[in-house]
Amino acid sequence: MDCVFCKIAASEIPADILYQDEQVIAFRDINPQAPVHVLIIPRKHIPSVVELSEAESSLVENMVSIANQLAVKEGVSESGYRLVINCGEQGGQLVPHLHLHLLGGRQLAGELG
Numbered sequence: 001m002d003c004v005f006c007k008i009a010a011s012e013i014p015a016d017i018l019y020q021d022e023q024v025i026a027f028r029d030i031n032p033q034a035p036v037h038v039l040i041i042p043r044k045h046i047p048s049v050v051e052l053s054e055a056e057s058s059l060v061e062n063m064v065s066i067a068n069q070l071a072v073k074e075g076v077s078e079s080g081y082r083l084v085i086n087c088g089e090q091g092g093q094l095v096p097h098l099h100l101h102l103l104g105g106r107q108l109a110g111e112l113g
């Protein structure tokens with residue numbers, strides 16, 4: 001499958017990986033929108049959050065928990081940060097492999113789109 005995040009998960013293309021386990025990988029966004037911009041993805045190719053089955057809901061819990069741990073490591077836990085999942089075209093999703101954005105290190109805009 002021609003999916004950039006599957007290729008990162010398979011180590012076929014490089015990424016600045018901050019965390020990985022059997023289920024999840026986290027790496028720095030190639031085009032950061034904030035001083036801290038990390039993507040947390042499942043290894044499994046799930047196209048978007050709308051394709052998540054009920055059985056996989058613990059996956060998102062794990063992704064959020066890992067994002068919280070990375071926020072501590074990246075030093076934004078106290079200053080604050082934002083977790084975002086874009087879904088579909090109007091939601092602004094460009095890469096069709098589920099991912100959670102962790103953004104922090106500057107004052108983020110109050111508007112959500």
Ligand code: AMP
Nearest residue numbers: 004015028029030031086092093094095
């Ligand atoms: P979204 O718009 O929610 O689909 O976000 C996709 C994100 O993936 C964007 O912030 C891109 O900068 C990021 N991205 C795309 N390709 C790569 C890559 N090879 N390595 C790291 N981040 C990437």
Ligand code: ZN
Nearest residue numbers: 003006045097
């Ligand atoms: Zn994929």
